[in-house]
Amino acid sequence: MLPTHAIVGAAIPADTPHAVSVSLPTWRANVGYEEGQEWVMSKMKTGYPRFYIHKSIQKLVQSILQKFGQPDEDAMLFPSPGVAKQCKQFIKQRSKTIPAPNVRVIELVYNKSKNPKTPKDSETPIWSDLCAVLFPAEEFKCAKEFWQHSGDGVSSRRAEFCQREFEEGSLVEKSLAAELEDNNPTPPLAPKGPKRYSRLPRVDAKVHSQSDLNGEIGEDSSTYVEERFGRNLDVAFIENAKLAIRRRIAGTLKSNLAPNDALEQSDEGGRLEGGFSENDVYLHPSGMSAIFNTHRFLMSALGYKKSVSYGFPYIDTLKILQKFGPGCYFYGNGSQEDLDDLQAKCESGEEILALFCEFPSNPLLKAPNLVRIRELADKYNFAVVIDETVGNFLNVNVLPYADVVVSSLTKVFSGDANVMGGSSVLNPKGRYYQQLKQTLNTEFEDNYWGEDALFLERNSRDFVSRIARINKNAETISDLLRQHPRVKEVYYPKYSPTKPYYDNCRCENGGYGGLLSVTFYSREDAIAVFDTMEISKGPSLGTNFTLASPYTLLAHYGELDWAAQFGVASDLIRISVGLEETDELVDILNRALAVL
Structure with missing residues (x-):
């Protein structure tokens, strides 16, 4: 029997209903996936959630279409009317299409008349409103673009919960809910379903002991069955789970924190002297949602102006800046000459909304010159948004140079690869802090599904100790690859020409992260090594296990020549290094390199 990492279309991690990666174990399988070949697509059990619509979401879509849809219609599901309106x-x-297609929104809300009894004083019903955007089926590709770029679609866990509500009659069309409530004006009871869905709503609910947070399975138990939620926070503490996550981020994650320790942290501490707190940290359904909504909030607060994408970015960041709003200037090389050109544009009177960059960039691991970027931003009045997902909070401190720092918590912050999440952090010393704070106070929606927050809180408790080990492993693998005569280039912040820019922001005990990329002198060598590596291979990064992908192939299959202009080779392999024993990883890489 093949190991899980060798099975095309299997979930990564194995047997994980809400996995965020999928096994594409050979170069040929990756090409087959990109080209939609049947032998690959028919085996897909799951996929990266913003690119592959989870089966639980597909099932709920079909249920809604059966009740509300018209012939030849399709639908996308979103957590709020605001997001649904943006999609429409x-x-x-x-x-x-001419004329414009008929796009309509079905708003589904909790049927309060469904349960006539009054809940106990200690309970408050939990429900999930839902919006379905219905459109002609031929517009699916366009709707999918919004789903992918915004990162604001419903999560697979939310879809499972809503499926139960919908089938039970607890989730109904809004006008019907109002009619039913008028006819039966009785207080609601928590909907039926697993006991975990009864909750205390208070953020300040007292956590009396570790067992309050760990539920029926103890902290030391090795049993981890996702559906039981035993090692996660009890649902009664959903708001506390979110608060613990935000305080971990605001507290700079100096050490592993149990949830009760995180909840007891003062909200006045933080990385910046003078008030950086959890109140400046916002949670989003995904990292891309953090970027998408930050761009949206910036346009609302500072005006409808072009932005700048600096450095070769993750694909959807550039697409957001190009497709939403007035467009952007793209500086894909991330060079000093690019900044010279930007300065010249500003000198000539061009007004810029914001500069978006990654620290370091994905997949070339180049660090931008944040000192100069900050100087230009201050001189020419634009905001700076820094995505530090690859560097991560513990290795680098980029907040002093940013107005907003965004991150994908799906990646190394979680590590377990079984939940999505994102964050945005406002710099309280930033020049636009008050304008952005005021905008978020009125426009920010907390669309992060509580059950996902429970998993993210649980996964992130040991973030600090994991990072040190990942840093060490990645440096070792980088050194090993750099010594091989058939390796053309290893991209890693420690060995990059931009290392001085990285070191300028590196924390006192920070390392160079767990992500690296490698190219070989021939495509044949790259394929041979990739196919031979005895590790998981699929999309995503920052997992607790080592994960590789032919990154350019997956991210830019339809634009390989374009990516090559910016030094991103079509046969580049990206490796996200995990927590395995260092000697084990060295042996795996040596066996793969031995085929050359």
Whole structure:
């Protein structure tokens, strides 16, 4: 029997219903996936959640279409009317159909008349409202673009919960809910279903002991069955789970923190002297949602102006800046000459909304010159948004140079690869802090599903100790690859020409992260090594286990020549290094390199 990492289409991690990666174990399988070949697509059990619509979401879509849909209609599901409206506008604006397609929103809400009994004083019902955007089936590709770029679609766990509500009659169309409530004006009871869905709503609910947070399975138990939620926070503490996550981020994650320790942290501490707290940390359904909404909030607060994408970015960041709003200037090399050109544009009177960059960049691991970027931003009045997902909070401190720091918590912050999440952090010393704070106070929606927050809180408790080990492993693997004569280039912050820029922001005990990329002198060598590596291979990064992908192939299959202009080779392999024993990883890489 093949090991899980060798099975095309298997979930990574194995047997994980809400996995965020999928096994594409050979170069050929990755090409087959990109080209939609049947032998790959028919085996896909799951996929990266913003690119592959989870089966639980597909099932709920079909249930809603059966009840509300018309022939030849399809649908996308979102957590709020606000997001659904944005999707509707996007489809109408981007559609090539004349006249504009008929796009409608079905708002589904909790049927309060479904349960006539009054809940106990200690309980408050938990429910999930839901919006379905229905559109002609031929507009699916356009709708999928919004789903992918915004990162604001419903999560698979939310879809499972809503499926139960919908089938039970607890989730109904809004006008019907109002009619039912008028006819039966009785207080609601928590909907039926697993006991975990009864909760205390208070953020300040007292946590009396570790067992309050760990539920029926003890902290030391090795049993981890996802559906039981035993090692996660009890649902009664959903708001506390979110608060613990935000305080871990605001507290700079100096040490592993149990949830009760995180909840007891003062909200006045933090990395910046003078008030950086959890109140400046916002949680989002995904890292891309953090970027998408930060861009949206910046346009609302500072005006409808072009932005700048500096350095070769993760694909969807650039797409957001290009497709939403007035467009952007793209500086894919991330060079000093690029900054010279930006300065010249500003000198000539061009007004810029914000500069978006990664620290370091993905997949070339180049660090931008944040000192100069900050100087230009201050001189020419634009904001700076830094995505530090790859560097991560513990290795680098980029907040002093940013107005907003965004991160994908799906990655190394979680590590377990079984939940999505993102964060945005406002710099309280930033020049636009008050304007952004005021905008978020009125426009920010907390669309992060509580059950996902429970998993993220649980996964992130040992973040600090994991990072030190990952840093060490990645440096070792980088050194090993750099010594091989058939390796052309190893991209890693420690060995990059931009290392001085990285070191300028490196924390006192920070390392160079767990991500690296490698190219070989021939495509044949790259394929041979990739196919031979006895590790998991699929999309995503920052996992507790080592994970590789032919990154350019997956991210830019339809634009390989374009990516090559910026030094991103079509046969580049990206490796996200995990927590395995260092000697074990060295042996795996040596066996793979031995085929050359």
